[in-house]
Every structure is written in structure tokens, then in C-alpha cells.
Amino acid sequence: MKFFIDTADVGEIRSWNETGLIDGVTTNPSLILKSGRDINEALAEICDIVAGPVSGEVTALDTAGMISQGKTLAKIASNICIKLPLTLDGLKACKALTGEGFKTNVTLCFSANQALLAAKAGATFVSPFIGRLDDINIDGMELIEEIRAIFDNYDFKTEILAASLRTANHVKDCAISGADVATIPPSTLEKLVAHPLTDKGLAAFLADWEKTGQSIG
Ligand code: G3P
Secondary structure, three states, X not given: OEEEEEOOOHHHHHHHHOOOOOOEEEOOHHHHHHHOOOHHHHHHHHHHHOOOOEEEEOOOOOHHHHHXXXXXXXXXXXXXXXXXXXXXXXXXXXXXXXXXXXXXXXXXXXXHXXXXXXXXXXXXXXXXXXXXXXXXXXXXXXXXXXXXXXXXXXXXXXXXXXEOXXXXXXXXXXXXXXXXXXXXXXXXXXXXHOOHHHHHHHHHHHHHHHHHOXXXX
């Protein structure tokens, strides 16, 4: 499973990219707001740091506007992936933009039927939002399983990009369910690393090592 980082915070991206674990980046208008950055400048910097796909989201609601904004964003760098909302206009824009060779990410997907439409429109990625389904007491992970089954039935090449992931268990369950990509906020990435028994074990080893009086190298 690929890891994308779900933030427009360039400092966080630079730091997490040093781990070698980051395969791409997703942003959205809320994340751009949170970063306090100009979208063009932020995306250009991010695309310089991370070689993989970097999603930048359009804000137009009509197909022509989405296509025009998508092409503007794509001029920033060759690894820009145009993020489009899962609406009828968004699907039309997806079909047109993928037809012209652009990478696309159809976002705000909340049902298997919506994902099927995104795949039929040729999306590079479709983004089901897990946490927001959990918020309304619908099992977000079941959606990943349904989409995986549908895409495998018909050999769709669209990648399942699990989004709105808020917990370490979300990430693990995505991997079990066969998501192609998990986009993970920095705070959740930190939770993947941490385990109290790792900290406890390390402290015990270091205490015993101290008692040996030895040093390495
Ligand atoms: O990638 C989508 C993500 O940013 C949304 O997450 O936590 O606002 O539902 P959240």
C-alpha cells in the first residue's frame, strides 16, 4: 500500500519525506487554508520535494471551469494530479482530462456506485472518505472492501486512495481491505510509529547496556 501525506504543510512534508515512506501528497482547499499559503506557491514547493503524485483541487463547479482550473494547476509541475469533486460535472471533467493524459483524483466519494462512476470516467485515483462516513455511523472500511471487489471484478485500473483517515487502525484496516493508497495526516503517521512497549523495551535495554560499561565503536 502506498502512503500519501494528507497536508499542505511544506515543513511536515519535507520532514516526513526524509523517511522515504512518502509516495505522494494530497491537498484540498481546507488544507490550503490551514497552511496559510498561496496554492500555487505551496503546490510548486511540494512538487519539488515529493516525486510522486501531488493532488491539487479545483474549486469550479462546472465542467469547463474545472477543466480550465485543472490545466492551470497541472502547469505547476509534471507530478500534479488534478483533484475533482464526485459530481456529474466533475465526472465529465475527469473523462476529458484523463483523455488528454492528465492524472486525476476524484474526491469526496462516499459510495461504491460513486467509485464505479469515477473508474468508468477513467480516474487515476478515487478517494473514499472513511472518517466522515464513520462520523455518521456508517462503516467506512466496508466501502473500501466493496470498491476493491468491484474494481477487481472488472479489472479497473483506478487506484483506491483511502482518505479522511484519522486513526492508526484506519490505516491497518485499509491495508487489510486492499486499498492501493492511504493518504494520512502527519498526526496519524506519528501514531503509526509509536508503541508504548517499544519505548518501555528500549528504556530497559539502554539501562542494562549502561550496566555493562561497554561502548560500541
Ligand atoms: O483527504 C481528505 C481529508 O483531508 C479529509 O479528512 O478528517 O477532514 O475528514 P477529514
